[in-house]
Amino acid sequence: MPYGLPNMSFIGYPLAVPCRGHSGLGLRQVTRADTDAVVEHFLALDPVDRWMRFCATLNPEAIRRHVEGLWDRDGVILAACDGPLFAGPLHKAGPIRALAELLIVGEEAELGISVDPSLRRRGIGTYLLQTGASLLEPRGIRTIRATTMPDNSSFIGMAHALDGTVNYTPDLVEVSFDVATLAAAYRRRRAAEMLRFAGSYPQGA
Numbered sequence: 001m002p003y004g005l006p007n008m009s010f011i012g013y014p015l016a017v018p019c020r021g022h023s024g025l026g027l028r029q030v031t032r033a034d035t036d037a038v039v040e041h042f043l044a045l046d047p048v049d050r051w052m053r054f055c056a057t058l059n060p061e062a063i064r065r066h067v068e069g070l071w072d073r074d075g076v077i078l079a080a081c082d083g084p085l086f087a088g089p090l091h092k093a094g095p096i097r098a099l100a101e102l103l104i105v106g107e108e109a110e111l112g113i114s115v116d117p118s119l120r121r122r123g124i125g126t127y128l129l130q131t132g133a134s135l136l137e138p139r140g141i142r143t144i145r146a147t148t149m150p151d152n153s154s155f156i157g158m159a160h161a162l163d164g165t166v167n168y169t170p171d172l173v174e175v176s177f178d179v180a181t182l183a184a185a186y187r188r189r190r191a192a193e194m195l196r197f198a199g200s201y202p203q204g205a
């Protein structure tokens with residue numbers, strides 16, 4: 001069931017996800033209160049994924065410093081939660097299964113993105129990026145940039161699939177995405193979801 005604001009939408013996919021008996025991940029923006037859950041998400045990535053994500057070998061302390069530094073930056077940080085979207089008096093939110101950092105630098109945003117290995121190739125990375133673009137577009141951001149390693153076939157594949165521009169340098173790959181293209185894809189997808197949802201209501205009285 002799709003619901004909510006652009007920054008609190010729903011990714012439905014037909015898969016029994018780990019931990020909780022529900023049919024999809026909830027997507028929302030994260031804040032300083034989510035620091036521990038974001039750190040846990042990064043620590044659950046294996047060393048190769050962490051290398052691809054950060055282009056560096058970060059130990060747990062460095063990961064925590066990275067996360068604690070996020071909240072003072074301008075931008076949009078989106079998480080896909082497997083379980084309750086928000087913490088309550090008797091439960092924690094999450095856990096976080098995917099995260100997209102879109103940090104604003106001048107008139108552009110820098111992307112860092114990661115999806116739990118068990119949930120890849122289900123469109124979650126794409127949906128996070130498209131949703132982030134739809135939130136950045138009204139702020140005048142036109143381009144999203146990312147850097148990764150030349151052997152990162154998953155992210156380079158994703159960049160090609162989303163019409164990104166991929167530039168190889170000897171040590172790194174630089175990718176840029178057009179925000180308007182991603183945001184338009186987000187709107188098409190949301191419109192299709194809303195129509196499907198409307199069609200699932202019983203007609204008549």
Ligand SMILES: CC(C)(COP(=O)(O)OP(=O)(O)OC[C@H]1O[C@@H](n2cnc3c(N)ncnc32)[C@H](O)[C@@H]1OP(=O)(O)O)[C@@H](O)C(=O)NCCC(=O)NCCS
Pocket residue numbers: 049050052053054111112113114115116119120121122123124125126127146147148152153154155157158159161
């Ligand atoms: C890159 C990453 C975020 C992709 O997340 P994802 O949720 O699996 O991506 P999607 O399901 O949205 O994939 C979209 C498209 O990208 C391409 N793609 C994704 N993974 C791919 C792979 N392993 N090989 C080739 N193409 C791939 C495909 O075209 C895919 O569409 P398809 O599944 O319909 O063929 C994920 O692999 C990841 O977390 N990697 C480790 C961290 C990292 O490298 N981050 C990027 C640098 S910041």
